[in-house]
Amino acid sequence: MTRRRALRVLILVVALGLGLAAFRVARWRPLPLVGELPRDGYVRVPGVVHVHTTLSDGAATPEEVIAAAREAGLRFVVITDHNNLEAKKWEGYHDGVLVLVGTEISTTAGHVLGLGIPDPVFRFSGDARDALDDVRDLGGVAFAAHPTSPRPDFRWTGWDLPGPWGMEVMNGDTEWRGSARWKLARTLALYPLNHEYAVLESWTAPTDALARWDEVLARRPAAGIVGTDAHGRIPVRKDEALRFPSYTTLFRLASNHVLLNRDLTLDAAVDSPALVRALAVGRSYVGLDALAPANGxxxxxxxxxxxxxxxxxxxxxxxxxxxxxxxxxxxxxxxxxxxxxxxxxxxxxxxxxxxxxxxxxxxxxxxxxxxxxxxxx
Missing domain, CATH: 2.60.20 (Gamma-B Crystallin; domain 1)
Structure with missing residues (x-):
């Protein structure tokens, strides 16, 4: 066999292998389930927390975020734009999706999610303890956002601050930032073939966040949630960003499954406080739904x-x-x-x-x- 012919055979074999791998990725679906549905008397309500819109640094309008939540099959979505609650006008039900509006507060110890609060007549001071106190005094619940981020300026440092506050035990931004560059490159290559599979493969295990959560739990109760941290864009340069991954993809990846004593009533005045209360006390669990549906x-x-x-x-x-x-x-x-x-x-x-x-x-x-x-x- 001549060298040129051998090279052609090698290229053919490699192309065939890549083609089969691409076919496998395109055909991949969440894992099938076995076992019986629970009979524990609780209703499971899936939704996402920590979502940004064009009212801060997100790529989608509130209307587009709501449409993505509906497409992903969620029953609630919590919008948390940076240091503002301008999305309040969208609170309530929209074609079966309940919209709650909180905020992500920038503080001296990291970022704090404030849920279940009205739009205050004051500006948050930026001091971490003040922010936690303000959220509590406004009747809401606070969560430390992306507490173990690879970015030092994103990490939470207020571990000794008094509660009550919970934390994100998994965060969409943290998990992909902790991934190796070759994995991120693979995600970009696979994304057109299968959105959820590509992003799922880029996420890293939240080992540090779970360890930190255990340390906090040793001192006091603290709820853990997954923060989607959806922006719908990845900055490339100062004034340029990729519209990737989509909000729908991120919403299908992982969600908070809230346990309620009864199903949602479709009355936002009743359902919104019920969801916030459940998240506050930890009556929920994190499910990686892109891997397998976690509602059972x-x-x-x-x-x-x-x-x-x-x-x-x-x-x-x-x-x-x-x-x-x-x-x-x-x-x-x-x-x-x-x-x-x-x-x-x-x-x-x-x-x-x-x-x-x-x-x-x-x-x-x-x-x-x-x-x-x-x-x-």
């Missing part, structure tokens, strides 16, 4: 002989009585592995479902992982 997960606690309509669940404070059973499972990806953590340390693992007795007082949480994936589901 359950984590409950019951006492022997008890058969309540609604057992204790995420965000509840439970009396540490003998025989307390902790159960986790539901509709999960096949071969999903559940890890039960007490005060940050793994105490039990199982495939498909967990059913164990609590090991005394502590903070219990569950992580679910799928074989071959670093990111928790």
């Amino acid at each position: 997960f359950s984590f409950t606690a019951t006492l022997p002989g008890d058969a309540p309509a609604r057992p204790w669940s995420m965000g509840d404070v439970v009396p540490p009585e003998p025989g307390l059973r902790l159960r986790a499972g539901g509709r999960l990806p096949a071969h999903a592995r559940l890890t039960l953590r007490r005060d940050g340390r793994s105490i039990a693992e199982a495939e498909g479902a967990l059913d164990v007795e609590a090991q005394g007082p502590g903070v219990y949480r569950v992580e679910v992982r799928v074989p071959g994936r670093d990111l928790p589901w």
Whole structure:
């Protein structure tokens, strides 16, 4: 075989391999689920928190953000433009999607999300403790945004500030910034073939954020959420940006699944406070829906002989009585592995479902992982 012919064969083989890989990416879909839907009496309401619009540094108008949330199948979206609540005029229901408006406050210790607050008659001072106090005094709930960002000026440094405030245990901006450059290049190449798969492959595991959360939980209750941090654009130069990834793609990637005692009523005056309260106390969980739909997960606690309509669940404070059973499972990806953590340390693992007795007082949480994936589901 001549050298030229060998080169042609090599090019053909490489092209065939790339073609098969592209076909596989284009055909990739979220993982199928196994198991039964939970019968714990809670309604799960999926939505996203931490979204920017053209009222600050986002690429989409509030109307376009709402349309993207509807297209992604969400039931609520929380707009949090930088240091303003100008999107308040869009609060309420829009064709079945509930819009809540908060803000992302720039402070001396990092950024703070303020949810469930009215538009104040004053400007936030920029002091971190003042911002946390202001959000509380306005009747809202605060979350530290992108607390473990690779960008030093984005990181949260106010870990010793008094609560109550929660934190983003996963953040859309942080997870892609922590990725290797070759992964980001691959994401750009794969994005036209499969939006969700491409962005999902660029995200890194939130190991540092989860460790920080455990440290905070050791001192006091603190809710954890996923912050989408959607801008719909990536800056390239000072006055130039790529319109990528789309809001719909980011909204389909990961969401907060809020547990409510009853379904939304379609009355914003009733539903908005209910969602904010649930997020504030941690009655929700983070689901990586692009990997597999996460609306069928359950984590409950019951006492022997008890058969309540609604057992204790995420965000509840439970009396540490003998025989307390902790159960986790539901509709999960096949071969999903559940890890039960007490005060940050793994105490039990199982495939498909967990059913164990609590090991005394502590903070219990569950992580679910799928074989071959670093990111928790």
